[in-house]
Amino acid sequence: xxxxxxxxxxxxxxxxxxxxxxxxxxxxxxxxxxxxxxxxxxxxxxxxxxxxxxxxxxxxxxxxxxxxxxxxxxxxxxxxxxxxxxxxxxxxxx
Numbered sequence: 001x002x003x004x005x006x007x008x009x010x011x012x013x014x015x016x017x018x019x020x021x022x023x024x025x026x027x028x029x030x031x032x033x034x035x036x037x038x039x040x041x042x043x044x045x046x047x048x049x050x051x052x053x054x055x056x057x058x059x060x061x062x063x064x065x066x067x068x069x070x071x072x073x074x075x076x077x078x079x080x081x082x083x084x085x086x087x088x089x090x091x092x093x094x
Contacts, residue, residue, distance in 0.1 A: 003090045012051070014060075014071065020051040034068040048078040058084045059093060 004011035013021040016032045052058055058080060062071065071092075075084055087093070 009093060010055075014048070014074070016070075020048055020059050022051065032072050037070055042057055048074060051082050052080055052083075055080075056083060060084050060086045061090070061093070062086060062088065064088055 001013075003009075004023075008090075011023050015021045016037050017030050018027060021027065023044050051065070060071075072083065075081060075086075082083055
């Protein structure tokens with residue numbers, strides 16, 4: 001978030017609880033492990049397409065050593081998969 005702010009780039013978080021959590025929205029702190037996302041909760045996390053449809057490029061920053069399989073599944077199932085570029089270094093944010 002800090003790097004995006006410094007470069008004046010919009011950011012959002014893919015949250016296990018809220019789905020896409022855009023920068024202008026405020027939520028209370030929560031603790032939810034990716035392993036606890038249920039089949040009933042999964043569709044909420046899939047809101048990537050609806051919330052990010054207006055963006056031609058979507059950068060997904062992640063740590064390969066901590067990349068949970070649920071995120072791979074979400075990125076594969078979104079209609080915007082062709083717009084998603086996975087990045088692993090903050091310097092890749094442009």
